[in-house]
Amino acid sequence: MNYRITLAYDGTDYSGWQFQLGRRTIQAVLSGALEKLDGAPVTAYAAGRTDxxxxxxxxxxxxRLTREMDGATLLRALNGNLPQDIRVLESSQVADDFHARTDAKSKTYLYQLYNSEVMNPLLARYALHYPYDVDLDRLxxxxxxxVGTHDFTAFTVAECETRTRVRSVTGIKIERAGNILTFSFTGDGFLxxxxxxxxxxxxxxxxxRLKTRSIAELILSRxxxxVGAPAPAKGLTLMKVEY
Amino acid sequence: MNYRITLAYDGTDYSGWQFQLGRRTIQAVLSGALEKLDGAPVTAYAAGRTDxxxxxxxxxxxxRLTREMDGATLLRALNGNLPQDIRVLESSQVADDFHARTDAKSKTYLYQLYNSEVMNPLLARYALHYPYDVDLDRLxxxxxxxVGTHDFTAFTVAECETRTRVRSVTGIKIERAGNILTFSFTGDGFLxxxxxxxxxxxxxxxxxRLKTRSIAELILSRxxxxVGAPAPAKGLTLMKVEY
Incomplete structure (x- = not known):
């Protein structure tokens, strides 16, 4: 039987999604819970392999599980076997050919900055502290x-082994609410x-402080x-995947 | 010199405000940073002695400090000596007779519930998971x-040693935003x-499930x-103190 679940997690204490020997990852912890349920090793595929x-x-x-279970039973059984910082929000049986990664049509990620001289300790796990003036219109x-279809080589790691570095960013929304600046990025996939x-x-x-005259020029440079090191991981959250 | 600071903290890893032998408390950690700055023990008084x-x-x-410092210098020096989960947001020198606790006129606290079958792990440190149906109008x-001036004996600990258990709650606001329910309580002080x-x-x-016919009757019962055990501490945040 093929299953699809929606997952929320606090990534602070994990070495990302992907299985890595000797590391605590979301995939490893989830696979452990699934194996306990099914009595045999289970491979889980995620739409976004978060870092x-x-x-x-x-x-x-x-x-896939060998057992047949309804969605609600699977949800409760999994949440009972997962730590509190990983939660299954939705769960259902799906068509045999559904694949969370290869079938994903678009993904939306949120990045949060906390824009004030002093950091808010209640947001320290989920936002980057940014104490400088912000020109929101310019941002x-x-x-x-x-936005658009570009070769994003300038924005990924040198050793990034994908066939193409061309991706389509379909939308970016930047908003301010008090001291919190949120960047929402939607696209068909991200490097x-x-x-x-x-x-x-x-x-x-x-x-x-940009080394090129514009972002457009930075993209073209490949x-x-x-450009400097990526903004810290803690500000980033995978919000939504569409199929 | 007399000083006043505004403090934000994540209380998760602290045994509350008040100094307790052998425990990590906000007062103890702040006093340590102040002593380092002033070269002598410093007693700090908080508007609300949070649990x-x-x-x-x-x-x-x-x-009080023996040294004279401007607010901005004190803020930076203190934040440099405090852990990331305690931050000084504002700092200034004040009149000699100002006292953060005895001069406070009103305090506002926020309590957060996360109202959904499954908890959001990104809110697990700051909200109570409440998976039941909510009748917001009734709430x-x-x-x-x-709201009003009442004897709140039914709502405090038996051994609570204050002269009177009469307090004035001046306002309660309850709002829903998505799955998050927030209760905002303002009053002259709380037991x-x-x-x-x-x-x-x-x-x-x-x-x-209330044991009395109404909240009004519960208040009158003293x-x-x-009524059951207090809702968990993690949902509560001291938001504002007015003078």
């Missing part, structure tokens, strides 16, 4: 350059570190050395 | 009984566990045994 420290409110995962204007490096570039441009 | 696990976004604290109507026990009583009434 170490990245959170999720709407990760989608698919896997929004600069973000428009990133490793792409979102966090786009945030870094937007922030560098806002502080007048040169990873022209 | 173990309770958070703050607007705690006000006063203390608001019931809360009106708590130990009073807010968390008021939340417990409101929630019991909403589930039809009987602590008629």
């Amino acid at each position: 170490a420290g990245v959170h999720a409110e709407g990760q989608v995962v698919s896997f 929004i204007e600069d973000s428009h350059s990133l 490793r570190y792409q979102i966090r490096t786009m945030v870094e570039a937007l922030v560098e441009a806002n502080r007048g 040169d990873r050395s022209l | 173990a696990g309770v958070h703050a976004e607007g705690q006000v604290v006063s203390f 608001i109507e019931d809360s009106h009984s708590l 130990r566990y009073q807010i968390r026990t008021m939340v417990e009583a409101l929630v019991e009434a909403n589930r039809g 009987d602590r045994s008629l």
